[in-house]
Amino acid sequence: ADVKKIAVIAGDGIGPEVVAEAIKVMKKTEELFGYRFEFEHGLFGGIAIDEKGTPLPQETLDICKNSDAVLLGAVGGPKWDNNPKELRPETGLLGIRKALGLFSNIRPANVFDCLKDASTLKPEVLEGTDLIVVRELTGGIYFGEKFRREGAQGQEAVDTCVYNVTEVERIVRQAFEIAQTRRKKLASVDKANVLETSRLWREVVNRIAPEYPDVELEHVLVDNCAMQLLRRPSSFDVIVTENMFGDILSDEAAMLTGSIGMLSSASLGEGAFGLYEPVHGSAPDIAGQGISNPIATILSVALMYRLTFGYHDAAEAIERAVKEVLDAGHRTGDIAVDKSKAIGTVAMGDLIVNAI
Amino acid sequence: ADVKKIAVIAGDGIGPEVVAEAIKVMKKTEELFGYRFEFEHGLFGGIAIDEKGTPLPQETLDICKNSDAVLLGAVGGPKWDNNPKELRPETGLLGIRKALGLFSNIRPANVFDCLKDASTLKPEVLEGTDLIVVRELTGGIYFGEKFRREGAQGQEAVDTCVYNVTEVERIVRQAFEIAQTRRKKLASVDKANVLETSRLWREVVNRIAPEYPDVELEHVLVDNCAMQLLRRPSSFDVIVTENMFGDILSDEAAMLTGSIGMLSSASLGEGAFGLYEPVHGSAPDIAGQGISNPIATILSVALMYRLTFGYHDAAEAIERAVKEVLDAGHRTGDIAVDKSKAIGTVAMGDLIVNAI
């Protein structure tokens, strides 16, 4: 079979542990489905700062550019938190998104039946929650000009939020298309009553909406959306929004499912290429203990199979295996009710591999 | 007694109904406590657009400037939603904040015992939640330069987020001072890993923190804060943040209490002067039916008594009266479990007036 190149950037904290389990899963699907993967590892984030003096070494970027998909663990940790900007893991994250043209971040937030008690929301409110946040990832206030200057009132800092029509159009189209494959509802989130970028955003959404007549569109102000996610989470299907709002709302949505250790994400550009990573962070407090939950990373592989490779059978096999293992009562510490019965990272990975 | 001038801007939707009840309460405290108020009414928001062609007529601004405190109902509605910017109610809201120098928005989010089932959060998670969001209100991306321009990729829109040291310092000091009167915990929320304005914000917070050694300070990234509000709402005491983040987080915090019809807010400047309003909106769908809940506006009067006039006894009397009426089982439609037993706006106001 066709060999697919996978760039593996395990990163910091629990990154390497969870990525190792995801790779085991990929190898199992090589055997079972006849796929062929070639893995190339790259340094990224804190570990790259330590070993190469930069969070995103050119070599790592080249490995990614040379690959069909990227599997990312997690980056960051207190060790680098007070570094100057160029020497911070997050700077690598922003850099890789921009360099690879990953303008779209897809964040499913769905509730795992067997975990719905883990949410702080009432189960009856959560019932049926299954939404995707589509976040613009390479524009807005994240990438606009930033500087300091002396003003009349002392030093001032400036951030610039910029969006052009093309940037808005491509992300909004993608969101409409995703909605068409789902429950056909799109909520476009902005702050059009205050921001010029939001007014442009809304104009573009309204202009292209008629091309997707089967999708029901609503405009929601960002402050209202933060409320409605709490009040009626199950009423959302696809939410599309700009970079900063997406950062906040996708984390809020993830947390309300109670399944943060289980959620995967994809960052996509124009073609099939994508970067896949768990939603959770590097969890430095539990790194190296072998107790982290590898499921979000394993499910990120399933997302990769679907979105980049069109390996739908294997994606489904992985998702089914995860469900089976959870239904059988196996839990890592983060999702265990009875912590004394929790199993480790490798044991969870093995169980899922065997269930595929 | 000293006559206090109150500017009353009832606004749109349910604004006039709820403000009328709040004024009844104020008059009752005139009788009981010997206070003297002089009320002057001004047009504002949608109704001012209709009658004067601008959401914030100069005359209304003069009434406010001439007063000791402003009581605001609510503004906005679908009727004006598609107006050009200068003819939108929100523009009036932003204008009045700036014109009156109201740089601080104080938003308590606490849970009313008898209403905790109204929240979508589990009661055990909500238990003990009692926090205040202190939002910067006259700076940041709300008031920075905004424009369109032609770029290489078609039209683009630009918003500018600016903060100077003085603006950050005054709001952060106020938040520290509020924390000192409460549980002595302050969470400063920013996005210092991405934004230059947030880095300035954090520098200022760290610089002045040693002046408040009794207050325990934590820095929380805005995305993480959106999550932690859901996970551990009761662990927050005072949250201080910039304008846009505060808009989102204060609404999220309000919604999680389940008591949105009950929450009051204050917008303050340098002195004792303040503008007081309910957190809820103008609710055009139920306006004019006499079924809206006046409690948030009545509690805004209590906040005015405390923060602007130092009328602590009367403030407490109002708060006690509200609790008594609720404990006796009286409910407006928005908070009633059995909607058929719900009482109207005026009946609720009367009950509270009688209970003072």
Ligand SMILES: CC(C)[C@H](C(=O)O)[C@@H](O)C(=O)O
């Ligand atoms: C680490 C940070 C720069 C990043 C972001 O804000 O985009 C993170 O929060 C995320 O959502 O991936």
Ligand SMILES: CC(C)[C@H](C(=O)O)[C@@H](O)C(=O)O
């Ligand atoms: C109406 C709007 C401009 C306003 C804001 O964003 O400040 C509102 O959401 C608020 O919080 O008072």
